[in-house]
Amino acid sequence: MLIFEKSRAGRRATAQAPLQESDLDGLPQQFRRRQSASMPEVSEMQVVRHYTQLSQKNFSIDTHFYPLGSCTMKYNPRASNSLASLPGFLARHPLAPETHSQGFMGCMYDLQEMLKEATGMFAVSLSPAAGAQGEFAGVAMIRAYHDARGDDARNEILVPDAAHGTNPASAVMCGYKVREIPTGGDGDIDVEALKGVLGPQTAGIMLTNPSTVGVFERRIKEIAGLVHEAGGLLYYDGANLNAILGKVRPGDMGFDVIHMNLHKTFSTPHGGGGPGAGPVGVSERLEPYLPVPMVAQDGADYVWLTEDNRAESIGRLSAFAGNAGVLLRAYIYARLLGRDGMHRVAEFSTLNANYLLKRLTDAGFDAAYPQRRASHEFILTLKRQARELGVNTMDFAKRLLDFGVHAPTTYFPLLVPECLLIEPTETEAQDELDRFVDSMTAILQEAQNDPERVKSAPHDLPVRRLDDVRAARDLDLAWKG
Amino acid sequence: MPFIPHTEADIQAMLAIIGAPDIDTLFDEIPQALRCGELEKIPQGMSEMEVGRLMNVRARQDGQPLCFIGAGAYDHHIPAAVWQLATRGEFYTAYTPYQAEASQGTLQLLYEFQSMMTALTVMDVSNTSLYDGASALAEAVLMAVRANRKSKSKRILLPRSLHPAYRRVVHSIVRNQGIELVELPFDMESGQTDPEGLEQYAGEDFAALVIPQCNFFGVLESVDELTDWAHANRMLAVAVANPVALAVLQPPGEWGEQGADICCGEGQPLGAPLASGGPYFGFLTCTQKLVRQMPGRIIGRTLDLDGKTGFTLTLQAREQHIRRSKATSNICTNQGLMVTAATIHMSLLGAQGLERVAAACHANTGKLVKALSGLPGVSPVFKGAVFHERVLRLPLETKDALRSLAAHNVLGGYDLSADYPELGNAVLVCATEMRSDEDIEQYRSKLERVINARIQTPCKLKPDW
Ligand SMILES: Cc1ncc(COP(=O)(O)O)c(C=O)c1O
DSSP: OOGGGGOOTTOOOGGGSOSOOOOOTTSOGGGBOSSOOOOOOOOHHHHHHHHHHHHTTBOOTTTSBOOBTTSOOOOOOHHHHHHHTOHHHHHOOTTOOGGGOHHHHHHHHHHHHHHHHHHTOSEEEOOOSSHHHHHHHHHHHHHHHHHHTTOTTOOEEEEETTSOTHHHHHHHHTTOEEEEEOBOTTSSBOHHHHHHHOSTTEEEEEEESSOTTSSOOTTHHHHHHHHHHTTOEEEEEETTGGGTTTTBOHHHHTOSEEEEOHHHHTOOOOTTTOOOOOOEEEOGGGGGGOOBOEEEEETTEEEEEOTTTOTTSOOBSSSSSSOHHHHHHHHHHHHHHHHHHHHHHHHHHHHHHHHHHHHHHHTTOEESSTTSOOOSOEEEEOHHHHHHHSOOHHHHHHHHHHTTBOOOEESOSTTSTTEEEEOOOTTSOHHHHHHHHHHHHHHHHHHHHOHHHHHTOOOSSSSOSBOHHHHHHSOOOSOOO | OTTOOOOHHHHHHHHHHHTOSSGGGGGTTSOGGGBOOOOTTSOBOOOHHHHHHHHHHHHHHTOOOEEOOOTTOOOOOOOHHHHHHHTSHHHHTOOOOOSGGGBHHHHHHHHHHHHHHHHHHTOSEEOSOBSOHHHHHHHHHHHHHHHOTTOOOOEEEEETTSOHHHHHHHHHHHGGGTOEEEEEOBOTTTOSBOHHHHHTTTTSOOSEEEEEESOTTSBOOOHHHHHHHHHHTTOEEEEEEOHHHHTTBOOGGGSTTTOOSEEEEEOTTTTOOOGGGOSOOEEEEEOGGGGGGOOSOEEEEEEBTTSOEEEEEEOGGGSHHHHGGGSSOOOOSOOHHHHHHHHHHHHHHHHHHHHHHHHHHHHHHHHHHHHHHTSTTOEESOOSOBSSEEEEEOSSOHHHHHHHHHHTTEEOOEEOTTTOGGGOSEEEEEOOTTOOHHHHHHHHHHHHHHHHHHHHSGGGOOOOO
């Protein structure tokens, strides 16, 4: 039942609104609304009960194992939330003067410095609001760099066929053409094919490492050399930074510009879709183009760097300073972990992934890249099961929900047929991983003995499989009363 | 180990199954030469108690001054239930509802949000958020260029009275696609977009006209005329609106003869704390005709196998994970949690509560303007009617006045002199429902002191009043 359907005309949650009754005398009639918006009229308790009950229909990290590949669904420390929500932080207006911002700016400055060290980049700007906006910023910087050198015939960005959809979409938003490069049978990109497409039209390449197929790109130094030789720059999609934190740094691999997903690696909450934060880091030659605002130190004070003192910046991407509250949460997490904690993130996320991969392949599942180590995630392909049993990846995913597990990422990357991208993260215990193996094994048996049961899953959730075709055909996007 | 559950025995057992002697072996595909050492510049970890101490010091350092700044971020009361519910783990730690059956809570809430936003703006459809108001406008501009079938132009008319940061953001985001922004002047007397400035572009090919309501000066624009003018000149009308103001202002869907085509804006006034500028959320609503050009996630109501109502992500063929380089936008992660808060906020307040908030802001800013205008040399700059912000002229340099006020722990408004030098010593002030009569009196008395101090040292005074 929708909140609108619990509404009754004249019912109010009056304690919420100001008691002050004011008139609108200064607002000429011509500008006024003639009819009140049709919003629910409900009591405070009805609201609390309604949204509490809705929340209980969600799977979440706090309630379920959530091995959604590429999304790093690890535990989000409660301390990050409560400390970022201290009254002083919540009350600060984004345009408060620097004299009343030193505490907040100090946190941002420290975070910039820590991210520089963790990634091996020369400078960092925190302002992009999510990974995709970081990608946009990064590619815009690549473009600004070429433009500043008068090198403006470069109109192409290279993207592996396994790349996340935001990569090509971001390149296009920056005015580039996108050319895909194939992935080889071992999961590394096809270097011969890359050589064939590099040229004077190449502005840059966007890579994820470990890649979206869950393996480390072993020839990365060679790739960097080739791209640089052709005059292009290397972009690092930091979605998988969790796998290598404290082990190997994008700056040392030869990347010129990177984004990080703090909502993944730095454990800020995913909030049912967001917010995130996608800070960007650059090598020295791209430093002038970083998006504003940034925080700098001037003697003992922190100061803002804006369009006024950074003329070559690609500019501003949101009205204020990006997702400040997310940045604070990431900062708190980073201080809790410290240097050693960061190494452990990579170690234990990798341990968990390799353990789970081994147990699942022992249980009869096929790894997409059996000859490779898993990074912090790995891919299974259910091609064989789909062919032999008529039960596909989506069926497995839906049946997992009945076992109380959020499904892994399905059908991404697109190049592996019937794939599940599984990312357990470092915060899961061995017993939870074992339970996942048991669930997968049970579903496999079911697929052999009673395939219909799997194909018609889920059975025990608030709804059964939903009609997506109908949703897109008979659009119902808002309650009409 | 913080947040890592493994015991030493677990580690050994897991390694034995993998068949690796130690954890480091698992990194053996990374070339040795690339491996980094200690991250020396990162400090050692701290306990929760120690980090708590650090953060408390820093949070207190910024002092919680009395704030009369608006300029795109507004200090409204947020009912206690809003964030207590929004930070429930089931909302806070879920992600994009890809698995619809396991995400009906978030999905239904988002459908309710879409319903509330379409009701507020009187538009047909809503997405479920973009990053913030400014980037939402950039997306609306891109959408207008794609969607306007009557125009081949990549030019957009953007009023100078629009928030300066929004103009910058739109520029940064759309410039690489060859889109040109043409600035419309404002009338120095009313503060509205200048009708004559507009008329010079009549008959020219533009994709859209952007119409802020209210504009950056707090002034109400003649939205009916502007919308009709845009349509008469084959442009789309793109509204930029404050959602709290919309509780009392004519909704964009009813502007002019046909209504605006796209409406976007900053959702922060609906339950997001000021919090240094984010996370907030951008909203975007439009006519049914344009729905396939929309950026961002959209939720549809549908049926399950048993014919039971349920909710799911829909029209995904617009999005990057399906369409890749041909998507309507690159957005993936959005501002979901802020939308969760906004939906709960709107449910608690209802239309009447939001109207009350809007009226209280309007009245308080009126009181503030009246109180300050009683001081020598202080007067409103524009004659146009305002919602909850107004531009005042000061008898001294705005920067100096604001600095002195800040020293008294009053944030006196937004300094317009850098963005609008033509306005002289001007400041944009705002008093939301959160500012009491005593707060307003504090501002008045402190500004009086600042002005008097200046008048006694007249050498520093600029005689422009
Ligand atoms: C590999 C990869 N790249 C980029 C992104 C985009 O990041 P965001 O969703 O924060 O925009 C994601 C995640 O969603 C991803 O998994």
